[in-house]
Amino acid sequence: MPEHAHRTDPRTRRLSCALVVGALLLSGCTGAFSPRYYWQAAHGQFELWRRARPLDVVLADSATPGPVRDQLRLAADIRDWASSELSLPDNGSYRRYADLGRRFVVWNVFAAEALSVKPRQSCFPVAGCVSYRGFFxxxxxxxxxxxxxxxxxxxxxxxxxAYSTLGWFDDPLLNTFIHYPETELVRLIVHELAHQIVYVRDDTEFNESFASAVEEEGVRRWLARPGKAALQQGFDRTQTMRADFAALVGKYREMLDELYRSDLPDEAKRAGKHTLIGQLGADYIRLRDGSWNGFRGYDRWFGQDINNATLASIGLYTSARPAFSQLIARAPDLPSAWVSLRELAALPRDERRARLGLPPHPDDR
Structure with a gap:
């Protein structure tokens, strides 16, 4: 590309922004920061951006498989509805499609000490500190x-x-989730768009709990549309199992935390850890073969190595979701709810938690 294009082409300026912001969102400051990590983040974001095509182009392409075309039309409907019905940002996000040729867009690495359920933090120049580090x-x-x-x-x-670039630039629909069932596609698009309303550095619980509350409100309203009643039963069952799974994992995470904070010697703590993780697996089988009527959708998760980091990756930061659901329910309309949310986000953490009726954050106790 000619040198002057880097100064004059808006597309090039946008791409440069994508490279920088993508790297800042993904590059961690915890531990040794390497140029190689920065490069993989920038290169991965560039590839995603490069592969994205406008939906009308993909839909008109005869090479686009029929099932993908159907899902793209559904996603486009969800996307338009999310802005008109939920007052979520009306921008270019999820109005393009990229096939990355792989199952996932990124892989997150969680880590925790051998005798702690608190995840190790990675700190990002834009996103603040979170409990993982991402790789393309x-x-x-x-x-x-x-x-x-x-x-x-x-x-x-x-x-x-999927992940959100927090509104810095347009996130595309991806092959990694376009095949999702209808209610799950609604859930994902609404959740990621919610992150563009407001994002608070270093408060993952606030960000994720809010986005989770918005996604639930979004799915509820989507299922209230004409012709969607048949989806309700399946959604309710999925919600019940999702809650059962989170409760089961949360129960054992708390038991392990209590064990690790005890005065027992480390050898006894390690033995107790082994015992509790074994009991977690046994309790899952009883749940699966009991009230779940043999549903095996979580077998793969329980079939992996279960450790402190695995447990820390599940539902750790969504406990404030009911508080946000109440905020949404009390507001006269959703735009008013988003105004209240932004006002909360501007407060110090202890004050916004108090306004939401939440106890002090564990780090502030």
Whole structure:
């Protein structure tokens, strides 16, 4: 490309912004920060942006498979509805499509001490501190996890189908989630758009609990549309099992936390850890074969190595969701709810938690 294009082409300026912001969102400051990590973040974001095509182009392409075309039309309907009905940002996000040729867009690495359920934090220049580090290539994620495990940490690697750039630029629909069932597609698009309303640095519980409350409100309203009643039963069952799973994992995470904080010697704590994780697996089988009537959708999760990092990756930061659901219910309309939310976000953490009726944050006690 000619040198002057870098100064004059808006598309190029937008791409440069994507590279920088993508790297800032993904590049962690905890531990050794390497140019290689920065490069994989920038390169991965560039590839995602480069592959994205406008939906009308993809829909008109004869090479687009019929099932994908149907899902793209559904996603376009959800996207328009999310702005008109939920007053979520009306921008270019989820109005393009990218096929990355892989199952996940990024892989997140979680890590925790061998005798702690508190995840190790990675701090990002834009997103603040979060409990994982993301990689666009699975091999890079697993290499990083291996290095952490060699240092004696519990580690967990999980594939992620979508992430938000927080409104810095337009996020596309991806092959990694376009095949989702209808209610799950609504859930994902609404959740990611909610992150564009407001984002509070270093308060993952606020961000995720709010987005989770918005997604639930979004699905509720979507299912109230004409012709959607048949989806309700399946959604309710999925919600029940999702809640059962989170409660089961949360129960054992709390039991392990209590064990680790006790005065027992480390050897006894390690033995207790092994016992409790075994009991978690047994309780899951009873749940699966009992009230779930043999549903095996969580077998893969329980079939992996369960450790502190695995447990820390599940539902750790959504406990404030009921408070946000109440905020939404009390507001006269959703735009008013979003105004209240932004006002809360501007407050110090202890004050906004008090306004939401939440106890002090564990780090502030």
């Amino acid at each position: 290539a699975e091999a890079d994620a697993r290499a990083h996890a291996h290095a952490l495990a060699e240092a004696g940490l519990d580690v967990h690697v999980t594939g992620i189908p």
